[in-house]
Amino acid sequence: MNKYKVLGIAVVTVVTAIVASSCKNKRSPGWEYAPNMYEKIAFDPDQANPNFKDGKTAQLPPAGTTPVGFTRFDYPKTMDGYNQASIEVKSILAPTAKNMEEGKALFMTFCSPCHGKTGEGDGIVTTHGFPPPPSYSKGQSSRGGAMKDLTDGKIYHTITYGLNAMGSYASQLNPEERWKVVLYVHHLQTL
Template identity: 85%
Template sequence: MNKYKVLGIAVITVAAAIVTTSCNDKRSTGWEYAPNMYEHLAFDPDQKNPNFKDGKTAQLPPAGTTPVGFTRFDYPSTTEGYTLASVEVKNILAYTSTNIEQGKKLYITFCSPCHGATGQGDGTVTTHGFPAPPSYSKGQSSRGGAMKDLTDGKIYHTITYGLNAMGSYASQLSPEERWKVTMYVHHLQTL
């Protein structure tokens, strides 16, 4: 048999097989490359999961673990936690002009609407009927003592958990940013 005849028959056979197999199912998209991208095997967090005793996919982390990138602050949101933080917690960042300048920018963005640009408690919210927070340099803390004597721990604890009408800023400011704001508040205490 002629080699061109064999090659021609093979090409016609392959072409006929492709045409007959591709025309059967109009809903078929053909071959799927990486089918796991379309039909994933993993469970979604809100799905039931038979692999766990409680049947939930989203499991609580083991007790005492810390997520990657998370900084633990082990002082409770209580008066006792505030007092303990006052004594034990010290700023972890170096007092540099760069850190203080970054703290100023963060303070102006997040704190000045209530505390005012100079920390005197004259922010714009006071014009809308909200009570004025105490001045950092002249006021008295609601937990006792002068505002100018607030320690790193007290300021950081207050930014983290909030106090009185002030809410928590833990979700808006990272731990490092809270330390920078703490530095800048110390600067405002001297004004």
């Protein structure tokens, strides 16, 4: 067979296929290769869902469950919770050089603007009219006792919930980072 004849037949076949496929209904989107990319099967969170008794898609987690990666701190934001944490809560981290260095870096970032670089309560915010927090090594806690005697639980509770003018740092520091700050604060208590 002549190569021009083969080429001619191929061109005619391709043109015929194009013309035949273009004569279909213009409103048809054509074949869908992966329809699940266009028509999802899952329910939206705000959508009604017949699979649950209450008809809601967004369900509350069962009572008493803990989300993955979340660490519970079951001490209330009260004076009783503060005192109970003082007795029961102990640091989960060893006072290694690495933990101490990371605690110092976190303290310098989050705590030193108020508490000062050495924990004396002479941070930069005190120059703007805010009352100075007590010194870790000399001051008295507003909840009684010397600041140098604060326990792991009291410091962790205060970082988690805040105290007086200090707000909570639970959203800025995860539990492990809070423990590193506790380690560094204990170091400042001895200065």
